[in-house]
Amino acid sequence: MRWTSRFSAGDGGWRHSALTRAGLTGLRGARGALVAVLLGAAVAHPLRAQGSPNEEPPPDSAAGLRSAFESELAIDTAQAALTAAQRRSGQSMSEWLLESRLTMQLRGYGLAQEKLSGSQPRGMAGGGWMRFRTGRWRDHVVARAALYLSMRVVGDTAHGGTGILAPDQSNLVSLAVLNAEAYTGQQVFTLGRQDLNLPLVNKADTRMIPQTFQALMGRGHLVKYVDWVGGWLFKYKPRDSDRFIPMSQANPGVTASRGMAALGLRRAEGHRLTGGVFDYYVPDVHNLMYAEGSWF
Numbered sequence: 001m002r003w004t005s006r007f008s009a010g011d012g013g014w015r016h017s018a019l020t021r022a023g024l025t026g027l028r029g030a031r032g033a034l035v036a037v038l039l040g041a042a043v044a045h046p047l048r049a050q051g052s053p054n055e056e057p058p059p060d061s062a063a064g065l066r067s068a069f070e071s072e073l074a075i076d077t078a079q080a081a082l083t084a085a086q087r088r089s090g091q092s093m094s095e096w097l098l099e100s101r102l103t104m105q106l107r108g109y110g111l112a113q114e115k116l117s118g119s120q121p122r123g124m125a126g127g128g129w130m131r132f133r134t135g136r137w138r139d140h141v142v143a144r145a146a147l148y149l150s151m152r153v154v155g156d157t158a159h160g161g162t163g164i165l166a167p168d169q170s171n172l173v174s175l176a177v178l179n180a181e182a183y184t185g186q187q188v189f190t191l192g193r194q195d196l197n198l199p200l201v202n203k204a205d206t207r208m209i210p211q212t213f214q215a216l217m218g219r220g221h222l223v224k225y226v227d228w229v230g231g232w233l234f235k236y237k238p239r240d241s242d243r244f245i246p247m248s249q250a251n252p253g254v255t256a257s258r259g260m261a262a263l264g265l266r267r268a269e270g271h272r273l274t275g276g277v278f279d280y281y282v283p284d285v286h287n288l289m290y291a292e293g294s295w296f
Contacts, residue, residue: 096137097134098135099134099135099136100134100135101131101133102130102131102132103130103131103132104128104130104131105129105130106126106127107127107150107208108124108125108127108153109124110124110125110154111123111124111162111164113162119161121159121160121161121163122159123152123155123159123162123169124152124153124154124155124164125150125151125155125164125165125208126150126151127150127172127208128148129148129149130146131145131146132144132146140182140183140184141180141181141182142180143179144177144179144180145175145177145178145179146175146176146177146178146195147174147176148172148173148176148208149171149172150173150209151171152165152169162240163207164207164208164240165208165240166241166242167240172208172209172241172242173242174237174241174242176210176212176237177192177193177195177212178192179191179192179194180192186220187218187219187220188219189216189217189218190215190216191215192214192215193212193213193214193237193244194213194214195212195213196212196213196215198229198262198264199290200278200288200290201213201262204239207239207240208239209239211236211237211238211239213235214233214234214235214236214244215231217230217233218231221268222265225268226267226268227265227268228263228264228265229262229264229266230262230264231261231262232259232260232261233247233260233261234246234247234259235247235259236250247259247260248285251285254285258282258284261280262278262279262280262281263278263279264276264279272295272296273293273295274293274294274295274296275291275293275294276291276292276293277290278291
């Protein structure tokens with residue numbers, strides 16, 4: 001079972017949204033107590049409700065499906081309350097801070113499995129995350145940070161491997177996102193710890209803490225109907241760890257410390273034929289390619 005409750009500050013006030021996802025198999029005992037506490041906190045919080053931004057309504061047709069290309073290549077053009085002309089003419093510190101946003105989310109997750117190998121991962125955790133994003137300074141630079149927390153409620157070392165805590169069932173605290181993002185024309189470049197949502201390389205956000213990456217990434221519009229995304233990924237942080245390790249070590253048995261080059265192209269909306277291709281290259285380890293396409 002996964003429960004989330006979101007709080008955000010910015011754009012003139014506070015907002016709150018809650019989401020509950022069920023899927024727990026066989027966990028008992030403290031499960032009911034934790035869920036009751038978390039749901040009670042959500043009900044008691046006197047904040048205005050809104051839909052969760054992580055939840056998208058189902059599309060009306062196949063043409064409305066969004067791929068990983070579309071979600072990652074989309075450039076956020078609605079971050080600021082001030083116009084670009086106002087920023088270029090001189091933006092005060094107070095105006096810049098007013099554009100900033102703080103978002104908090106509470107999470108709870110319980111898991112119990114019986115695997116064919118004989119292992120029985122079991123545990124429950126509570127925690128959440130806090131994200132901060134500045135306004136766009138002079139229409140060009142944005143800073144982002146995110147702190148994640150996963151605290152053990154139920155779980156012993158004999159039943160580790162749940163992915164919601166560290167492998168030894170200890171607590172996790174991670175500054176998983178910390179980066180600066182530069183906007184120039186129709187291009188965006190991000191340096192630092194960041195979350196990605198690309199084919200084969202993504203957050204895998206199905207536990208308490210997502211995967212994130214240390215990288216220099218860029219994305220934007222290349223030519224008519226064609227968008228691009230790519231860069232160099234130095235390290236990644238698994239879901240059950242607070243440490244970043246070299247990208248090459250994501251492959252079982254590899255001990256070399258190497259980064260990974262990534263480059264993708266997508267035929268953007270505006271034509272019946274859409275799709276893209278993506279390539280990932282780790283020197284002396286692997287070269288992976290992903291492709292997708294559709295015709296409407």
